[in-house]
Amino acid sequence: MADFLEINNITKSFNLGKGQVLALDNLHFKVASGELICLLGPSGCGKTTLLRIIAGLEKQTSGQILFKGRLIESTGRERGMVFQEPRLFPWLTVAENIAFGIKGRVEKNLLRKIVHDLLKMVGLSDFAKAMPNQLSGGMAQRAAIARALAADPQILLLDEPFAALDTQTRTKLQSDLLNLWQSTHKTCIHVTHDMDEALILGQRIIVMHPSPGSIRKIIQVPFSYPRCPDHPDFMALKKDLQNLF
Numbered sequence: 001m002a003d004f005l006e007i008n009n010i011t012k013s014f015n016l017g018k019g020q021v022l023a024l025d026n027l028h029f030k031v032a033s034g035e036l037i038c039l040l041g042p043s044g045c046g047k048t049t050l051l052r053i054i055a056g057l058e059k060q061t062s063g064q065i066l067f068k069g070r071l072i073e074s075t076g077r078e079r080g081m082v083f084q085e086p087r088l089f090p091w092l093t094v095a096e097n098i099a100f101g102i103k104g105r106v107e108k109n110l111l112r113k114i115v116h117d118l119l120k121m122v123g124l125s126d127f128a129k130a131m132p133n134q135l136s137g138g139m140a141q142r143a144a145i146a147r148a149l150a151a152d153p154q155i156l157l158l159d160e161p162f163a164a165l166d167t168q169t170r171t172k173l174q175s176d177l178l179n180l181w182q183s184t185h186k187t188c189i190h191v192t193h194d195m196d197e198a199l200i201l202g203q204r205i206i207v208m209h210p211s212p213g214s215i216r217k218i219i220q221v222p223f224s225y226p227r228c229p230d231h232p233d234f235m236a237l238k239k240d241l242q243n244l245f
């Protein structure tokens with residue numbers, strides 16, 4: 001049987017006019033169905049570029065992405081993307097934003113149910129009719145996650161969705177994401193430059209390093225959830241991670 005998601009020898013160069021920058025150099029790994037993977041690395045190591053290639057928003061220079069054995073060459077409903085900024089349409093309510101991508105494709109009552117269930121899942125039931133500018137940063141990001149889930153993707157691609165949030169909100173959303181992942185069994189690929197976040201969320205951490213962007217190490221995180229950053233084992237693994245940079 002084909003693997004769920006295969007990242008096969010992905011290389012990406014960008015043309016900068018006066019030369020080329022090698023953003024990704026021969027990346028290779030597999031993702032199992034239902035896995036929660038964190039892509040961790042410093043700024044410029046190619047995390048966003050890799051996520052955009054998996055999403056089909058960017059074309060690799062060489063290599064292949066295979067989803068259940070099928071070549072990914074463009075965007076597709078089986079992959080939902082959440083960006084660093086929520087990117088909600090300011091002229092639509094929260095419910096309309098969530099419905100936007102599937103409106104017209106599903107029957108009205110089903111659409112209402114999907115939106116209702118997603119609002120509940122992300123804790124925004126009372127804000128269905130709110131406009132995006134009435135939401136806090138954390139609420140807006142939760143609405144963006146709900147919107148990405150509306151088409152019922154099999155893979156959720158998260159590009160530093162909590163990076164702009166304050167520590168308290170980020171901690172809450174990390175825990176919300178874990179609950180959502182555990183209840184939906186979606187495969188999640190979560191980009192972060194924050195070691196604690198990677199250790200709190202990831203079953204595996206793909207540690208990347210820059211110039212050119214490549215994989216330094218793949219770490220299987222041995223702890224069960226929820227994870228405690230104050231635990232000695234957590235701190236020891238964090239130290240190992242720090243030593244990789």
Ligand SMILES: Nc1ncnc2c1ncn2[C@@H]1O[C@H](COP(=O)(O)OP(=O)(O)OP(=O)(O)O)[C@@H](O)[C@H]1O
Pocket residue numbers: 014015016021022023041042043044045046047048049050193213
């Ligand atoms: N559209 C582009 N044109 C030219 N170079 C690009 C483009 N997008 C990314 N790059 C380059 O590719 C490399 C990887 O960038 P990328 O944004 O993927 O890294 P990152 O790890 O996500 O960084 P950050 O955490 O700062 O978002 C960088 O050197 C960047 O300058």
